[in-house]
Amino acid sequence: MGGLHTDAMLVSRALAGSDAAYSRLVERHQAAVRAFLRRVLGGGWAEADDVAQEAFLAGWSSLRALREPAGFRPWLCGIAWRKARDRIRASRRSAARDSLWLETVETPPGVSPEDRLALAGAMADLPPDVRACVALCLADGWSHGEAALALGLPLGTVKSHVNRGRARLLKALGGSDDA
Secondary structure, eight states, X not given: OGGGOOHHXXXXXXXXXXXHHHHHHHHHHHHHHHHHHHHHHOSOHHHHHHHXXXXXXXXXXXXXXXXXGGGHHHHHHXXXXXXXXXXXXXXXXXXXXXXXXXXXXXXXXXXXXXXXXXXXXXXXXXXXXXXXXXXXXXXXXOOHHHHHHHHTXXXXXXXXXXXXXXXXXXXXXXXXXXX
């Protein structure tokens, strides 16, 4: 049963020089990396895909730096986050790109168009570190510990960013954070 390789097994094979093993790792995790990048970059799919490609290449060239082979996904998302942060710092997003993102942001079914725009606008207004924590923990269901590992932030900082981000998003929807 060749399809049941763990990440740790694939990392071991990739470290031994197997391009195919690294390709399998990328195939396994690329959807999560790209979804995360779309959320934190606030741009279109093309920019997220460009940054994802940069992260996959950087991951391949620095695979020996991975200390915990079973933690490939958080490690790769950490590389993607650093690439995204560099992109955010290097360029100011234009109003056109922001409005494009507002039109394409994913929200749960049953959310009104007005609430979707309010939520997307509030997400876009969050500082990049807070937006990354919200994207991983609230939108993608990561634990605070996984997000801390991927983003290179202390656990307490991730928790406070998630709480702050949740409060701002709820406020944008006219709700409260009393729950």
